[in-house]
Amino acid sequence: MPVTTNSSAALPSDLDLPGPSRISDTTNVLASVISKPTSVLLSTAKVQILDRYGNYQTVRVLFDNCSQVNIITEKCANRLGLTRRNLSLSIHGLDHMSSAATKAVTCTIRPQSQPNPTFVFEAAVLSKICNDMPCTNISSSSWRHIYPLNLADPEFNVPGAVDLLLGAEIFPQILCGTSGRLVGEPDQPIALNTVFGWILSGKYKSQNPQINCFINTLDTSLESVLKSFWQLEEVPKKITMSADDSLCEKIFSESHSRNTTGRYVVALPFKGTEPIFSDTRSIALRRLYSLEQRLRRNPSLYEEYSNFMNEYIHSGHMEVVENCIPDSNTNTYYIPHHCVLKPESTTTKLRVVYDASSKSQENISLNDTLLVGPKLQQDIAAILLNFRIHAYVFTADIRQMYRQILISPGHQDYQRILWRVSPGEPIQDFRLCTVTYGITSSPFLAIRTLIQLANDEGARFPRAAEVLKK
Numbered sequence: 001m002p003v004t005t006n007s008s009a010a011l012p013s014d015l016d017l018p019g020p021s022r023i024s025d026t027t028n029v030l031a032s033v034i035s036k037p038t039s040v041l042l043s044t045a046k047v048q049i050l051d052r053y054g055n056y057q058t059v060r061v062l063f064d065n066c067s068q069v070n071i072i073t074e075k076c077a078n079r080l081g082l083t084r085r086n087l088s089l090s091i092h093g094l095d096h097m098s099s100a101a102t103k104a105v106t107c108t109i110r111p112q113s114q115p116n117p118t119f120v121f122e123a124a125v126l127s128k129i130c131n132d133m134p135c136t137n138i139s140s141s142s143w144r145h146i147y148p149l150n151l152a153d154p155e156f157n158v159p160g161a162v163d164l165l166l167g168a169e170i171f172p173q174i175l176c177g178t179s180g181r182l183v184g185e186p187d188q189p190i191a192l193n194t195v196f197g198w199i200l201s202g203k204y205k206s207q208n209p210q211i212n213c214f215i216n217t218l219d220t221s222l223e224s225v226l227k228s229f230w231q232l233e234e235v236p237k238k239i240t241m242s243a244d245d246s247l248c249e250k251i252f253s254e255s256h257s258r259n260t261t262g263r264y265v266v267a268l269p270f271k272g273t274e275p276i277f278s279d280t281r282s283i284a285l286r287r288l289y290s291l292e293q294r295l296r297r298n299p300s301l302y303e304e305y306s307n308f309m310n311e312y313i314h315s316g317h318m319e320v321v322e323n324c325i326p327d328s329n330t331n332t333y334y335i336p337h338h339c340v341l342k343p344e345s346t347t348t349k350l351r352v353v354y355d356a357s358s359k360s361q362e363n364i365s366l367n368d369t370l371l372v373g374p375k376l377q378q379d380i381a382a383i384l385l386n387f388r389i390h391a392y393v394f395t396a397d398i399r400q401m402y403r404q405i406l407i408s409p410g411h412q413d414y415q416r417i418l419w420r421v422s423p424g425e426p427i428q429d430f431r432l433c434t435v436t437y438g439i440t441s442s443p444f445l446a447i448r449t450l451i452q453l454a455n456d457e458g459a460r461f462p463r464a465a466e467v468l469k470k
Helices: 074-080 223-232 243-255 283-294 299-314 382-385 410-413 442-457 460-469
Strands: 004-005 038-041 046-052 056-063 072-073 085-092 098-110 119-126 164-166 192-195 197-205 209-216 217-219 265-266 318-320 337-341 350-354 416-419 428-432
Touching: 046 197, 056 074, 072 074, 072 098, 074 119, 085 119, 243 410, 243 442, 265 442, 283 299, 283 337, 283 416, 299 318, 299 337, 299 350, 410 416, 410 428, 442 460
Parallel strands: 056 164, 072 119
Antiparallel strands: 004 209, 038 197, 046 056, 046 098, 072 164, 085 098, 085 217, 098 119, 192 197, 318 428, 337 350, 416 428
């Protein structure tokens, strides 16, 4: 774990310097008084690491022979596409600092200049190892003993990110014998020969001295392992709602209703007064022309898209706007639309998606004016824990879940779209009558309606109500 301290900090008076100071029965730290403006250079190297596709990429390594664990940054692991496995590890540093590692990857590294030797090891994944190394640019022009050397990190003196920390497991294996050691003038780092090239380590003169300490130890005690286990098994606590979430809940509670068929009718939860948009129709019209050009290049896709829209109309989920005046400035918003293909789906291979984030001339969209609402979905951890209760389970899907819920007639004109079955027909204005994909409040409205259904019908169907809620 990195710790940055000022070199002028006083050491405790009871230390018997310059000899080693015993911290505990298992850990020794060598402490020394720093009276000159110096910093300590830590060893870095550029190495090649194998990614998931069999290619080698260059990463920057920091060597720490006091660390009991190898560490890779999350950013580097993502870039390499390395497969992660679950891990429960507590990493401890100086002054009781600790970090929890929950993922690990297998790494394979080799020198940049040759294919061998290779090293395979496990590394814990953390968000960050340390700040850029070194802290500032270093002037090394007077370090004559390093000039002829093939340095493992030619840019050792330029601040740069560290991707990988290699600990005591790897460090002894990279050294090239006892003769691979060059010492320069006092207050100049020592060069050590390794399979990756020469690495530099030690004190150097600095006008802005800082020290970075790395001592990573593993906590594998039974108490620590059990604590991590129960933390993983614990169901997440309920989060308190924000002011916006409370307002969204209030709007739903006060405005929802059920029609004569039993369907729920809900209002769009606007942040304030109902907005007025100017000329969103022209934007939707341009997007429709662009969509038609794409569909004409793929007749089968055009047919699927038309079938989807026709089914929308025949289900009563979309209706024609009668006596539409295109240029009128009313409480309307036209939503551009496009399709998303999922060939692997067994139910809906094509879905029309509505872009309610399309900006108007005022540079606002419908989504900008709506409340998102609180997260009502059950946490996946709680759902997985429920699977342990029963010997047999099954899953089911609510068909066209969003479209089972009607939008209040006073808000349906905020869900207008443009459509025609073929380019030879006139363009028609439609309004979407149900909760719609692509509108930011739709997930809240859909799940909140399910909860409301469970509340309203719980007395008649108690077991079904429990399923809907949990």
